[in-house]
Amino acid sequence: MSPSSPGFWRSPVRGTWFTAVLGTVLLFGMTLLFVTGLLSYAAYNPDLAAVNDKTPDKGLLGFYLFDWPTDPHWLYRLNQGLHVTVGIALIPVLLAKLWSVLPKLFALPPVRSVSHALERLSLLLLVGGALFEFATGVLNIQLEYLFPGSFYPLHFYGAWVFFGAFVAHAALKLPRTVRVLRERGLREQLRTHDRPPAAEPTVSRRGALGLVGGGSLLLFGTTAGQSFDGWPRATALFAPHGGAEPGKGPGAFQVNKTALSVGVGADRTGEAWRLVVEGRGRTVRLTRADLLGLAQHSADLPIACVEGWSTSDQAWSGVRLRDLAALAGYEDEPPAVLVESLQLRGAFRKAALRDNQVRDARSLLALRVNGADLTPDHGYPARVIVPAAPGVLNTKWVTRLTFGEL
Structure with missing residues (x-):
């Protein structure tokens, strides 16, 4: 049996409702990531001097840049804490969403019309852009950046490519997503399948959503503490600068680069x-x-x-x-x-x-x-x-x- 055969994909958890729920979470989460990412870039004052501008020839993509304010004094701390923590917490959601639509990648014929070809091209940019942005972001915050070239232009240009495809995809799929979510109540959807299962399910929809949500909460709970004071910092087990304060005394706070x-x-x-x-x-x-x-x-x-x-x-x-x-x-x-x-x-x-x-x-x-x-x-x-x-x-x-x- 080939991957293009419907019977190849046996999980009854896959379906339009499960995909719609994950897509809705990503709609709000990815938008927040894009906005906080642009604000973070603006905070670097990239138009001020050549030494600050790590992304030359950005042209029209720099239309939103403005003089970064000094109030409130915790502004960048809040913005970047949100950007990184939400991004990490969305990783299980993104992977589950890709898993839920994986059979469509092998559907035949691969192209049915011009509009279908354009849609598949947009999906290539969407999926590729998402994976690239998450991979570069995670490697950067873990201090293990392996990509050739500077992180700043790659992540900046990659964000625009991804978000352009994301907006186009959302515009195409939003009406159907809203319709699917309104068809039946949450409790009913969690107790039923979109179609008769080809095999006994190994996990229910409720279990699948719990697994994804639990994974996101675990990553959130082991990362968010790096942006807080006091005891929450010790919970940031997955963050390079989490854990207890380094040492004691007046200088006992985090250092990124040592002398x-x-x-x-x-x-x-x-x-x-x-x-x-x-x-x-x-x-x-x-x-x-x-x-x-x-x-x-x-x-x-x-x-x-x-x-x-x-x-x-x-x-x-x-x-x-x-x-x-x-x-x-x-x-x-x-x-x-x-x-x-x-x-x-x-x-x-x-x-x-x-x-x-x-x-x-x-x-x-x-x-x-x-x-x-x-x-x-x-x-x-x-x-x-x-x-x-x-x-x-x-x-x-x-x-x-x-x-x-x-």
Whole structure:
């Protein structure tokens, strides 16, 4: 018996109702992923300077970009926590949906008309795009990114390809989905089959939905904690930065890149270190002692990473970025700033911040955290901390600030 024969696919659980339920969940879930993904991309300020733009030639696909706000200060933490946690929780739903429609892949004839050919092409883009987006996303958040090329353009362009096919598919299938879901009540559907089973069922519809829902809840429960404070963090067993806080003391919070991993040793952060501040025809070189001698300010802010993890609010203290802009000749309206790091390896050795981020009184060149000097892994001798910004824009081991038009 070949896969094109109806009798080959023996499970009575498959059917239009089961597929419609899964499709409805994905309709809302995938839309949320797409929106939070675009917002995450906008938060990187990709139009500000070439150093931030990891997706060149995006053209019309960048129509929605805007100046990322600094309020509320937990905005990026919420957005990226939703994006990653919901994405992981949807994996069982996506796999079950693909399983439910698998027989259609082998249906004969493969193409019945022009419209049918277009529909199958859209399904190729839909299924391929979904699998690609989930695969690249999961590998990235697990710190095991294996695809050739940068994650940013591949995931960005892949999202647009997938969502275009997703919108077309939803427009075609939504009327039928609504009709199928309205035909009979939930309780009745869970107790019956679409057609007489070819074999005794190994699981009921209720069991199948329970299996899918249970798998999603398990993944949610072992991932979501990385975006929360306190005891929930210990439940994030599937997240690289979940579990208990690393160690004790003022610097006992998550670190993505250590100083050693990016080539920042004590020889580069010792007495010879200077911060170079450049701007409107001025260049100022400051030692760490000089910075500590300037007016010190504090802010309670988290660090939130694109990979979905975040810290709780930490008590940072240091010099306001807008005060450093004043030293560079911008006393009234601080402009954007290009921040350069000592790190020798890894992405975002340079990062740009918008003028609204520089102006915010909570945006600091931090020298201390939780009442103690920064540790090397947290960016000693100085790091940037900005409210609501992605973690990579909170540059560590800062060596130069260049204020002006970028």
